[in-house]
Amino acid sequence: MKAQRLLSAGAANTKLAKNQAPTWSLSLAQGNLSGYEVCPFRTEGCTSACVGSAGRAGTFPAIMQARIKKTRRFFEDRQGFLTQLRRELANADKWCARRGVIGRVRLNTFSDVAWEHMLNLTLYPHLRFYDYTKNYNRAMRVAQTDDSVYRLCYSVNEDTTEEMIRDLLNAGGTVAVVFGDVKYVNFSNKGSLPDTWHGYRVVDGDEHDDRFDDPRRVVVGLRLKGTRRMRQAALDAGFARSTMTTLTLSAKVKPAYTVGV
DSSP: OOOOOOOOGGGGSTTTTGGSSSSSEOOOOOOOTTTSOOOOOOOOOEEEEEOSTTTTHHHOHHHHHHHHHHHHHHHHSHHHHHHHHHHHHHHHHHHHHHEEEEEEESOOSOOOOOOTTTGGGOOOOTEEEEEEEHHHHHHHHHHHHHOEEEEEEEEEEETTOOOHHHHHHTOEEEEEEEOOSSSSSSSSTTTTOSSEEEEEEEEEESSSSTTTTOOTEEEEEEEEEEHHHHHHHHHHEEESSEEEHHHHHHTTOOOOHHHOO
């Protein structure tokens, strides 16, 4: 029987499809849906706001079943899983080489696995890797090392302190902050984003998913998505930051201000 393909082309994911560079992603089943935990640093807020079950995965059960199957194989047949993943990455690297392009790979579409400890990412010269993570120490370590192959964006959550944010940004890292409200300001784009946060420039993280080329020391602003119940839970937990006050101030003088964490 032919093994289930691990990597998906970027076009299979709405946000990854916005990337200019050809992109591949690995979609495991988030949290512990598979019976195995792939998000060891998840919080109550991010769990309630997770988009892993949204979109096509929430409409077509077969999509989530495929993710669960991949996840179980990762834990139950680690060697076989990694062997196949290395082969698929090598094929993607060759595809990019033939076309003279540098591709992107996101291995944690809905998970938070430290792939840099399992794979030698330098073996694929025509690929660049990026992920989000809630593992602060991991994000800090990658921010302080050579980022020519792999970049991590730290996901701010209700347990993140202002000092943590400042230290990581000053170290050259990037942080992602979810902004939004229960009622969308503009349903077509799920609301606006502030110009600055904690005095740092905010870039629009919804324009595309490619975090590899983000400038250092910027905040990646993400709009709060999901159902009204999910948005309320994310705001109540402190995982997402309300934009109501932010938008009012920004429209007047566009100051550098501090929003409580």
